[in-house]
Amino acid sequence: MTAATFARAPSIGRAFTAQVQRDLTIAFRSRSELINPLMFYVMGISMFPLGVGPTAERLAEIAPGVLWVLALLSTLLSLDSLFRRDFDDGTLEQLVLNVDPLFVGVLAKVFAHWLVIGLPLTLLSPLAALMLFLPGAAVPTLVLTLLLGTPILSLLGAVGAALTVGLKRGGLLLTLIILPLYVPVLILGAGAVTAVIDGVDPAAQLAWMAAILALMLTLTPFAAALALRVGLE
Amino acid sequence: MGRLKTLWHRLGSPRWFYEISGPWAAGSLIVGLIGIAVGLVWGLAIAPPDYLQGNSFRIMYLHVPAAILSESCYILMGVAGAVLLIWRMKLADMVVAAAAPIGVVFCIVALLTGAIWGRPTWGTWWVWDARTTSMLVLLFLYFGVMALRQAVPREESAGRAAAILAVVGMVDIPIIKYSVDWWLTLHQTSTFKLTSAPSMPAEMYLPLLVSVLGFYTFFFGVLLFGVGNEVLMRERRTQWVTDLVRSRQS
Numbered sequence: 040m041t042a043a044t045f046a047r048a049p050s051i052g053r054a055f056t057a058q059v060q061r062d063l064t065i066a067f068r069s070r071s072e073l074i075n076p077l078m079f080y081v082m083g084i085s086m087f088p089l090g091v092g093p094t095a096e097r098l099a100e101i102a103p104g105v106l107w108v109l110a111l112l113s114t115l116l117s118l119d120s121l122f123r124r125d126f127d128d129g130t131l132e133q134l135v136l137n138v139d140p141l142f143v144g145v146l147a148k149v150f151a152h153w154l155v156i157g158l159p160l161t162l163l164s165p166l167a168a169l170m171l172f173l174p175g176a177a178v179p180t181l182v183l184t185l186l187l188g189t190p191i192l193s194l195l196g197a198v199g200a201a202l203t204v205g206l207k208r209g210g211l212l213l214t215l216i217i218l219p220l221y222v223p224v225l226i227l228g229a230g231a232v233t234a235v236i237d238g239v240d241p242a243a244q245l246a247w248m249a250a251i252l253a254l255m256l257t258l259t260p261f262a263a264a265l266a267l268r269v270g271l272e
Numbered sequence: 273m274g275r276l277k278t279l280w281h282r283l284g285s286p287r288w289f290y291e292i293s294g295p296w297a298a299g300s301l302i303v304g305l306i307g308i309a310v311g312l313v314w315g316l317a318i319a320p321p322d323y324l325q326g327n328s329f330r331i332m333y334l335h336v337p338a339a340i341l342s343e344s345c346y347i348l349m350g351v352a353g354a355v356l357l358i359w360r361m362k363l364a365d366m367v368v369a370a371a372a373p374i375g376v377v378f379c380i381v382a383l384l385t386g387a388i389w390g391r392p393t394w395g396t397w398w399v400w401d402a403r404t405t406s407m408l409v410l411l412f413l414y415f416g417v418m419a420l421r422q423a424v425p426r427e428e429s430a431g432r433a434a435a436i437l438a439v440v441g442m443v444d445i446p447i448i449k450y451s452v453d454w455w456l457t458l459h460q461t462s463t464f465k466l467t468s469a470p471s472m473p474a475e476m477y478l479p480l481l482v483s484v485l486g487f488y489t490f491f492f493g494v495l496l497f498g499v500g501n502e503v504l505m506r507e508r509r510t511q512w513v514t515d516l517v518r519s520r521q522s
Contacts, residue, residue, distance in 0.1 A: 195440075198440055202433050203423070205429075206424065215415065215419055219409050219412040220440065222448050222451065223451035226452065226455040254447075262439070265357065266433065269429050269432045269433050272426070272429050
């Protein structure tokens, strides 16, 4: 590669920002796709009092698990659209052909996805926690676990979304292949919140989540990029 | 080193593999079945009963090998997946394809025998015990790999997609196992305690060892047969497969 090639190609940083900006613009132009996972989160949570009874003690007991499981499911439902639209209109092919290294483009898309789904979920969680009578002292930990955990969900989910992108009905399959991989995040996230309720320091769980986030941040973009190449063959 | 390299290159030829693997598969199946038979008869009939669990512990001679094999099989699948992704070796894809269903069967055998053992010992068919749970997640991972392979229409893409998932799963398995162990210690209730018998005497341990080795050999044979079948399926349009089928028919 000569200096001229470098001069012509946009820098990695600019490619990343451009991709994030583009994805955010598209997301904000189709509001329903933006709102639907959040609505699902709140609606799904409101089903639990209806199902198990409105007693505050009982709800508070299951609250950490319910809040985390619903965060998991909302993310899963939103994942199918991560690459789908781009695949349908051919932009994904352009991304694969033009962005070098590809994992930067994938990382940008995952980051945009997290900004649109994971972050709002995290910000909405105190309200949902209120609906389930989660003790107030546990709410900051809940927000912190979601802040650490939702990026992991997006990153792992991107691998699944990339693997199923070329398939006609990939949605359910995506859920099947990704849910088992979400087990550690669910255990650690809900476990940290439960620990606070039980009066135990959740630092260990939080540290582990941060470690998993670091691992996934370094591994999954490559796996997803490879999967995209396979899917577009 | 030179011979290893030649072997490595030869593995790139499915036909060579098919021709060489047939006798190995049959041999390992026979040796494996004998090993399993010896291990099971020894364990089920000859080994002394457990001082606490009586005779119900004997299911261990089936349960433990199945559980070990289901995990080994996933690791093998993940390694084969990595080989496929890195060197694009066709044979590795066939190994992934052949290993998944075998792993599922071992997984289900381990879960079922665990449940049957749990009924008289723990008083319940199912316990969210750390090992049970991680075995269940392992089963789900196998299902995912198989479902993905079936869903992707193009054979080559299907193989590579399944390989990526297998590798990601292999990286995740230690994390899953660790987190499940941890989850159990956090949620441990005093309802059930594994009867931690003192270290096993040799009369109990040896048949288990024979059984495990028998299962490994048996698995190796079944896997070779499975890969051989995959070779035939994928090369079915080539001349040598046609010749082979014709020669078998006549």
